[in-house]
Amino acid sequence: MLESTYQACLAYEIQKRGLLTDTEAALPVVYKDVKLNCGYRIDIWVERKVVIEIKAVDALNDVHLAQILTYLKLTDNRLGYLINFNVKRVKNGIRRIVNNL
Secondary structure, eight states: OOHHHHHHHHHHHHHHTTOOEEEEEEOOEEETTEEEOOOOEEEEEETTTEEEEEEOSSSOOHHHHHHHHHHHHHHTOOEEEEEEOSSSSGGGGEEEEEOOO
8 A cells, every 4th residue: 555545544543532633744854044944744743743744665764763763753753653554564574762861
């Protein structure tokens, strides 16, 4: 399946539990007091506190980790999840990412 399908389903399940989600949240970069829209988009932003990045790839690699760390730094959030749905068991595709704790 496409990452967008997994994203929609996961966002629905999170919302069903009473949490607010923002999907495809635009994330601008502020450079020298100017907001630049660089095309960053957070897959799922839960309660504006937890960043979830969805993947459907053969294996997670360093660029995926760098991507979620960038989102955590730009949002000043501390917790994120990198979830790869292209595995036999989803629990084996979940990576918890902590920024500056």
